[in-house]
Amino acid sequence: METLQPPAHLKSRRQKEMWKRQLLQNVKERQKAQESQTPFRIAERSLQSKVVTPDRPPVVDFTNLENNPPEVRAKIIRVELSHDLREICPLFGRTDGDWSKRRTVAYIHSDIEGLIFIPNPFTESAQRQLIYNCLQKYTQAPNSSSLDAHYDVPAEGVWNLYTKSQRLSSNEDDSQLLIRRKSRSNNGQKITESADPYDAPSTSGQRTKSVDKDPKNEDMKSELSSHNTSELMHPSELIRKLRWVSLGYQYNWSEKTYFFDRPIPVPEEAAKLSIAIAKAVEGIGYRQGDGFRWQNNFKGDNYAPEAGIVNYYQLKDTLMAHVDRSELNMEAPLISMSLGHKCIYLIGEQTRDTKPHAILLQSGDVMAMTGASRSAFHGVPKILDDGPSFLQPGTIDENIPDWDVYGEYVSKARINLNIRQVNVSSSST
Ligand SMILES: O=C(O)CCC(=O)C(=O)O
Numbered sequence: 272m273e274t275l276q277p278p279a280h281l282k283s284r285r286q287k288e289m290w291k292r293q294l295l296q297n298v299k300e301r302q303k304a305q306e307s308q309t310p311f312r313i314a315e316r317s318l319q320s321k322v323v324t325p326d327r328p329p330v331v332d333f334t335n336l337e338n339n340p341p342e343v344r345a346k347i348i349r350v351e352l353s354h355d356l357r358e359i360c361p362l363f364g365r366t367d368g369d370w371s372k373r374r375t376v377a378y379i380h381s382d383i384e385g386l387i388f389i390p391n392p393f394t395e396s397a398q399r400q401l402i403y404n405c406l407q408k409y410t411q412a413p414n415s416s417s418l419d420a421h422y423d424v425p426a427e428g429v430w431n432l433y434t435k436s437q438r439l440s441s442n443e444d445d446s447q448l449l450i451r452r453k454s455r456s457n458n459g460q461k462i463t464e465s466a467d468p469y470d471a472p473s474t475s476g477q478r479t480k481s482v483d484k485d486p487k488n489e490d491m492k493s494e495l496s497s498h499n500t501s502e503l504m505h506p507s508e509l510i511r512k513l514r515w516v517s518l519g520y521q522y523n524w525s526e527k528t529y530f531f532d533r534p535i536p537v538p539e540e541a542a543k544l545s546i547a548i549a550k551a552v553e554g555i556g557y558r559q560g561d562g563f564r565w566q567n568n569f570k571g572d573n574y575a576p577e578a579g580i581v582n583y584y585q586l587k588d589t590l591m592a593h594v595d596r597s598e599l600n601m602e603a604p605l606i607s608m609s610l611g612h613k614c615i616y617l618i619g620e621q622t623r624d625t626k627p628h629a630i631l632l633q634s635g636d637v638m639a640m641t642g643a644s645r646s647a648f649h650g651v652p653k654i655l656d657d658g659p660s661f662l663q664p665g666t667i668d669e670n671i672p673d674w675d676v677y678g679e680y681v682s683k684a685r686i687n688l689n690i691r692q693v694n695v696s697s698s699s700t
């Protein structure tokens with residue numbers, strides 16, 4: 272293709288550069304305007320809006336089927352897991368009387384190819400344990416987090432500093448717990464070797480940003496652009512700014528790839544949970560007549576959890592439409608677990624050009640993105656201010672004596688833990 276040349280009347284290099292920059296800017300603006308009109312973007316906006324507009328998709332509720340309007344209910348199909356999750360993995364919690372009622376329940380939706388929904392298979396204490404892991408264990412080195420690009424977070428992680436600070440009485444010295452903000456400027460020059468696109472300069476007061484790099488929105492961006500000096504931050508300020516942690520192979524947000532030269536195992540509990548889920552959803556599909564319209568034929572025994580992301584959402588946070596396509600293996604299911612507050616999750620198809628389906632996710636719910644849904648656009652346009660009482664501070668959990676500090680955090684937040692296989696065959700072979 273012929274590249275456009277600056278018009279002949281532009282003589283100086285500066286003029287030519289400016290012309291090029293303007294051209295690029297126009298292209299970007301046109302792309303953005305087009306994107307803002309896609310059915311996916313329209314659905315996101317309608318779910319975020321306080322007023323209900325006719326383009327708002329109905330929210331599929333797989334937990335309480337009677338909550339669905341008849342036309343939605345008609346599309347929900349009950350399927351059977353091939354294994355009882357609590358039987359094959361004790362990390363879902365102990366098997367009790369209550370469990371026998373719904374041992375192998377899962378659902379699919381006739382219009383969402385490949386997506387398998389398992390309504391909360393966890394006990395209450397298993398959920399608390401997982402939340403504990405996501406906050407206390409997974410926020411430590413060697414896992415990187417969204418804070419690392421901007422703050423010198425010590426190896427023990429922001430959560431541990433935060434809980435230490437909570438334990439101090441008001442007259443005790445907390446200066447050892449403060450976290451240094453990285454210097455943003457170097458003789459007025461912006462630091463360029465950023466680890467992830469959270470470092471992008473602020474362009475507007477918008478909470479969300481373009482999906483092409485890191486689709487997770489960030490407050491830090493606008494806030495950071497107004498500061499140039501390094502300073503000390505209290506962990507209680509930073510804890511609510513934590514947006515993600517990378518597990519296993521660390522993710523390189525700016526290159527949209529993994530750091531393959533740094534193999535770090537996925538934490539054991541997260542790996543075991545995801546393998547059990549991959550096993551349980553094996554063979555599930557959408558039956559039609561004697562055959563299947565689609566079927567998940569991925570062998571759960573071959574599932575190799577190699578990377579994961581923990582997402583931490585405060586009430587106003589959103590996750591813009593994106594496809595997770597950095598994994599070399601797009602056949603293995605992506606396993607996703609929700610904890611804390613409810614959210615509305617959107618899932619479309621291979622482009623943003625079809626109207627997505629909205630799904631209500633509650634604490635403990637599990638999804639396996641298999642087949643076509645593995646490469647579908649999805650996102651989280653809305654966190655609901657509604658979480659379960661068994662996570663509230665004041666709950667007694669004999670395994671987590673300081674649950675109050677976890678309960679306080681998660682009673683205003685949602686956590687998502689998702690696990691992926693990255694390589695085509697297991698890296699351990
Ligand atoms: O929070 C969720 O449920 C989705 C997270 C997600 O899509 C991701 O981390 O890629």
Ligand SMILES: [Fe+2]
Pocket residue numbers: 593594595649
């Ligand atoms: Fe995703």
